Amino acid sequence: MSIWEYANPKKFLATSERVLPTLWVLSGALIVGGLIWGFFFTPDDYRQGSTVKIIYLHVPAALMAINAWFMMLVASLIWVIRRHHVSALAAKAAAPVGVVMTLIALVTGAIWGQPMWGTWWAWDPRLTSFLVLFLFYLGYIALWEAIDNPDTAADLTSILCLVGSVFAVLSRYAVNFWNQGLHQGASLSLDKEENVADIFAFPLYACMAGFGLLFLVLVLYRTGTEIRVRRMAALIQRERMAADA
Amino acid sequence: MSALLIRDLQLAFRAGGGFGLGLAFFLIVTVMVPFSVGPNSATLSVIAPGVLWLGALLACLLSLDRLLALDWEDGTLDLLATAPLPLEGVLSIKSLAHWLTTGLPLVLAAPLLGVLLNLPTQGFLWITLSLLIGTPALSVIGTFGAALTVGLKRGGLLLSLLVMPLYVPTLIFGAEVARRGAEGMAVETPLLMLAGITLGTIALLPFASAAVLRVNLR
Secondary structure, eight states: OOGGGGGSHHHHHHHHHHHHHHHHHHHHHHHHHHHHHHHHSSOOBTTTBGGGGGHHHHHHHHHHHHHHHHHHHHHHHHHHHHOOHHHHHHHHHHHHHHHHHHHHHHHHHHHHHHHHHSSSOOOOHHHHHHHHHHHHHHHHHHHHHHOSSHHHHHHHHHHHHHHHHHHHHHHHHHHHHHHHHHOOOTTTOOOHHHHOOHHHHHHHHHHHHHHHHHHHHHHHHHHHHHHHHHHHHHHHHHHHHHHHO | OHHHHHHHHHHHHHTSSHHHHHHHHHHHHHHHHHHHHOSOHHHHHHHHHHHHHHHHHHHHHHTTHHHHHHHHHTTHHHHHHHSSSOHHHHHHHHHHHHIIIIIHHHHHHHHHHHHHTTOOTTHHHHHHHHHHHHHHHHHHHHHHHHHHHTTOTTHHHHHHHHHHHHHHHHHHHHHHHHHHHHTTOOOHHHHHHHHHHHHHHHHHHHHHHHHHHHHHHO
16 A cells, blocks of 8 residues: 555545545534634733734644645655656645635734734735745746646646745745844744743644645645546547547 | 857847847836936935846846747747757856846946936945846746746746746845945845855756756647
8 A cells, every 4th residue: 555556546536535524524623613712712812912813813824825835846746756647736736725825824914913013014034935935826826827738737837836946945045134134023023833822722733733634625625626627628538539530 | 059159149139129128128117216206316325226126137027038939939949959959058058148138238237227326336336246146047047937938828927927936036135235235234145145046046947947948849
């Protein structure tokens, strides 16, 4: 039993369909449970008041935004090296999920930042690198959309993903450097993880696990859709060729 | 290799307009800036390094879609791909030709346009030097973008969307050198980082460009 068996689309579909219902319920329960727990059963922070509770959306979304790109990088590498179609389609399926996660992180961050920092947006390194990540996602998705031939699209986007990853990491460090040069960001960079007390942390872990599972569910589901789209196109082409003959 | 370089340069010079277009664009962007932010010379001298870098970057970006498109349309690229010269070499030469016809004129024009923007005196050396070191990276990264989108009909806008995020580190360090230089601060760190990015992209990115071009030529 090796993971490469799931490179077979049929096997992939059969297994993912078997586990998907469970995963849907599990991720839904974790997110709903974590949010309710976090929103209603934790005390307000003594300094931030109830605004602190947006952490239960913000942190899991940001976590998954980065990990979605990392998963796309791995899937792209598998496509480049072993040329499994399921892997390329999984990378394609993950990108829109990742961009939405990035958007959630940016928007909830802005909503949090307004009462806390007194501004919706600051060119803080962390915020800036997320904005750059958002742009990388947009370019990646646009390239997938622009190319008709699916194999060409898979090849080009996977190389873009590899090159983009290098530049994304480079941008992260460049932005860190640039911001130090502009202004001291210390007042803005509350290190959240270190400050969080256990009472806030447990619902946060639940939400993080829930978001992780939600990402997995969405990617599996969307990959299945992509496989069926591909299969449908092949069937239509076969019909057309039979009609011509 | 030199034959290819000479051919590209001759085409750029003789095809009319193409050569000076990037420069003219750079000029017009710079001229538009005082109209949009006001003629206050103190404001202008603060933003001058950034504006010059951004203008040079945009001028570079706009010339990218023609980097490979003409050779793609008339089939030259197919011939070059089957030539004994490896495709990585071909694309490096293409980047070099692009830099000589677009990047280098921008570097030379930047100090003149700095006068228009009231750039502080000590900033002239650094804006020229940072552009001289940084623009080759813009050409090489741009070649990757051009190779990625060469077969597409509406590739121009997509090319900008793909290449801009890749330009972020170069722009940050390049503009940082120019800004610090203009304010009389130490510039070594960003200058070294900028040089590192340029050398790194020149060494590595042609392989990625050739890989995507092979896919597009398939």
